[in-house]
Amino acid sequence: MKFINYLESIVGIEIYPLISLSIFFIFFSLLIVFAVKANKTYISEMENIPLDKNQ
Numbered sequence: 001m002k003f004i005n006y007l008e009s010i011v012g013i014e015i016y017p018l019i020s021l022s023i024f025f026i027f028f029s030l031l032i033v034f035a036v037k038a039n040k041t042y043i044s045e046m047e048n049i050p051l052d053k054n055q
Contacts, residue, residue, distance in 0.1 A: 007013055
C-alpha cells in the first residue's frame, strides 16, 4: 500500500496543508511589515551588536 492511500483514508486531512500555508504566509507577511516599519536607528543598533567591543 502506498503512502498516498494512508493519507486518503484520514478524514479531514485536507485542512492541514491549508493551515500550514496560512501560518507560513501570515508569519512572513508580519515579518515584512516589521522590517518596513521598524525604526532605522533600532535596526542599525542591532546590526552593530556583534561588532561592538564595549560588552
